[in-house]
Amino acid sequence: MKKPFDVAGFLVSRASEDDDFRERLLAKPKETIEKEFGVTMAKDHELHVHEETYTTTHVVLPPRSKFSEAEREEAKTGAASLAFLRKTMYDPAPPLRPPAVERSSAPRHATTTEGLAKAGRESIRNGLAFLESTIDAHGAWHCIRFNVADPDIPRHFERPPFVSAFCVLALESCEEARAKAICTATKKYLVKTIEYPGLWRYYRHLPQDLDSTALCSLVMGTHPWILLGRNVPHILANRDEEGRFMTWVLEDDEPDVVSRFRLEADPVVNANVIAYLGDCPETRDAQRWLEALIADAKVKGSSKWYPDDVAIYYATARAVMRAQPALDWLRPILADRILDLRDDKGDFGNVLQTAQAVSALDAVGCLDRIDARRQVERFTSSQREDGSWPEFLAFGDQTLKWGTVGRIGHGSEAVTSAFCIEALERLVAILRA
Numbered sequence: 001m002k003k004p005f006d007v008a009g010f011l012v013s014r015a016s017e018d019d020d021f022r023e024r025l026l027a028k029p030k031e032t033i034e035k036e037f038g039v040t041m042a043k044d045h046e047l048h049v050h051e052e053t054y055t056t057t058h059v060v061l062p063p064r065s066k067f068s069e070a071e072r073e074e075a076k077t078g079a080a081s082l083a084f085l086r087k088t089m090y091d092p093a094p095p096l097r098p099p100a101v102e103r104s105s106a107p108r109h110a111t112t113t114e115g116l117a118k119a120g121r122e123s124i125r126n127g128l129a130f131l132e133s134t135i136d137a138h139g140a141w142h143c144i145r146f147n148v149a150d151p152d153i154p155r156h157f158e159r160p161p162f163v164s165a166f167c168v169l170a171l172e173s174c175e176e177a178r179a180k181a182i183c184t185a186t187k188k189y190l191v192k193t194i195e196y197p198g199l200w201r202y203y204r205h206l207p208q209d210l211d212s213t214a215l216c217s218l219v220m221g222t223h224p225w226i227l228l229g230r231n232v233p234h235i236l237a238n239r240d241e242e243g244r245f246m247t248w249v250l251e252d253d254e255p256d257v258v259s260r261f262r263l264e265a266d267p268v269v270n271a272n273v274i275a276y277l278g279d280c281p282e283t284r285d286a287q288r289w290l291e292a293l294i295a296d297a298k299v300k301g302s303s304k305w306y307p308d309d310v311a312i313y314y315a316t317a318r319a320v321m322r323a324q325p326a327l328d329w330l331r332p333i334l335a336d337r338i339l340d341l342r343d344d345k346g347d348f349g350n351v352l353q354t355a356q357a358v359s360a361l362d363a364v365g366c367l368d369r370i371d372a373r374r375q376v377e378r379f380t381s382s383q384r385e386d387g388s389w390p391e392f393l394a395f396g397d398q399t400l401k402w403g404t405v406g407r408i409g410h411g412s413e414a415v416t417s418a419f420c421i422e423a424l425e426r427l428v429a430i431l432r433a
Contacts, residue, residue: 005280007037008228025049039222042191047224062196067204075205088203090157093144097413099390100382113431116376120428123380127421128178130387131171134414138192139185141167141414148393148409160202161193163410165215166394167418169318170359172219173425183219190216191223198223198231199249208249210238211305214272218322235273236282240265243285245273247305267293268306271315279326287326290316295333307393307409310348313338314356317363335366346374351382352392352416355423362426372430379424388413389420 011033015022024032029049034040041047050058065072074084135141136159143163147153168186171179193200193216200212213235217226225231238246244265270286277283293299294316299309306312313334320327320334338357341348348357358375361367383389394416396409 005278006229006232008230011036022051026051033227037227039227041222041224041227045224066195071204084205085203088158088160088205089145090142090159091154093146093155093157095155096146096151096391097384100384113373116373117428117431119380120376120424120431123383124174124421124424124428125176125178126383126387127389127417127424128174128176128182128387131182131414131417131421132178135182135185139182139187139189140164141186141418142412143394143410143415144391144412146409146411148396148407158410160212161190161200161216162202162212163415164189165200165212165219167415168219169215170418170422173359173422175425179421187219190220194220194223194225196225196230197234198225199234206248207251209247210235210245210249210273211247211266211269213249214269214276217276218272232277235277239286242289244289245270245286264304265289266304266306267299267302267312268315271312271319274319274327275315275322279323283323287323290319291327291330294330294337297337299337304398306395307398308349308353309341310338310353310356310360311395314360317360321363331364331366334364335361335369339366339369342370346371347378350392351379351389352394352411352419354378355416355419358423359419359426362430367426367430372427376424376427376431379420379427383420387417389416392416 011025015025021032026049030041030047033047050060052058067075077084140159140161141164142157142159144155145158146155164186168183171183174180190200195201195208198213198217199208200216201208202212213231217231220226234249235245238249240246242265247264247266247269267290270290274283274286274290279287293302294313299312303312306315316330316334320330338348338360341353341357343349348354354375358367358370361370379389391411391413393409394411396411397407
């Protein structure tokens with residue numbers, strides 16, 4: 001069955017009307033909820049249901065913070081401390097590698113449609129082997145923090161939960177055993193980084209944010225806090241007067257490092273929140289705002305955190321899929337906007353942009369409007385010998401300037417590779433249809 005917006009409220013309502021369900025929920029809460037919603041929760045997470053009576057009242061305390069008071073104080077001033085910032089990074093990051101020299105034609109065995117589909121499948125498997133070598137022992141994906149303006153400024157590894165969720169959502173479309181193993185490992189990492197009641201943050205010195213929270217929640221949909229919607233009130237409280245979702249979840253004692261960003265609504269962040277919460281009265285204003293941006297062709301430059309139109313369309317396409325049928329009317333408009341980005345060769349920019357465009361077109365049911373053979377050839381011919389695709393700017397503050405050195409960007413070969421694998425999965429399916 002489709003999960004209701006307020007799962008906890010649904011359980012209470014159902015238990016008040018169905019005594020048999022009430023008894024099962026009290027006796028075996030985890031098994032009962034799993035059966036009701038068709039999900040499987042982690043074995044090592046206990047779940048208890050308590051019944052109040054007219055003579056018994058329960059007060060439930062939230063878990064203690066994962067961070068000590070000293071650690072929380074350190075994080076508040078961390079933005080001004082280079083020593084603290086370095087705790088979030090893992091040096092040294094390698095220099096930027098050049099892209100592979102693209103072959104001028106498809107591999108010799110890929111002259112037929114079936115041969116090309118096989119070449120795409122082989123490319124996917126090589127990409128997964130590369131990703132398997134880059135995911136760390138905890139299941140975390142590495143990203144690289146770099147300077148967009150000056151490649152000579154030192155590059156740093158980082159592994160915020162956002163990056164892991166960002167990539168795993170792309171990889172979830174792959175049915176290969178290696179992909180499933182990577183996704184399973186990454187979910188364990190995201191569990192370790194969750195903060196009550198189901199929120200995530202990018203860096204320790206930054207507040208919790210809705211972009212990280214929405215993407216991680218989409219990945220961790222069967223975690224009891226997420227399944228029961230414990231984080232929903234906090235997300236809904238983080239809207240502006242127009243009903244748009246704000247990026248940062250600021251508390252009164254949060255550091256000033258992001259307070260100036262508070263009054264800002266990003267289309268990708270809103271699309272990701274809509275994808276998580278689905279179509280409900282509480283997301284309707286954000287839906288209308290996002291719809292208007294795309295329908296009125298006002299997307300360019302509207303995102304603070306994502307570098308191009310393709311990234312916005314990609315996130316919106318995911319929201320269209322997950323908020324059905326509310327945004328279905330946007331499908332043909334979204335497809336036209338994406339197709340308008342094509343160059344003379346039918347590509348959408350670099351391979352990362354093209355991968356996101358391909359997957360977005362598939363999500364809105366319009367992948368048949370591009371040359372699937374041409375795109376499979378491009379992805380297979382631009383893949384390196386080690387199975388990777390090159391690093392490109394995937395996200396990062398598009399406006400903030402650090403003195404004279406320009407804006408900070410984020411991306412990695414692993415990030416690009418995850419999206420290329422997602423696109424190839426969709427293209428191979430079209431070739432074999």
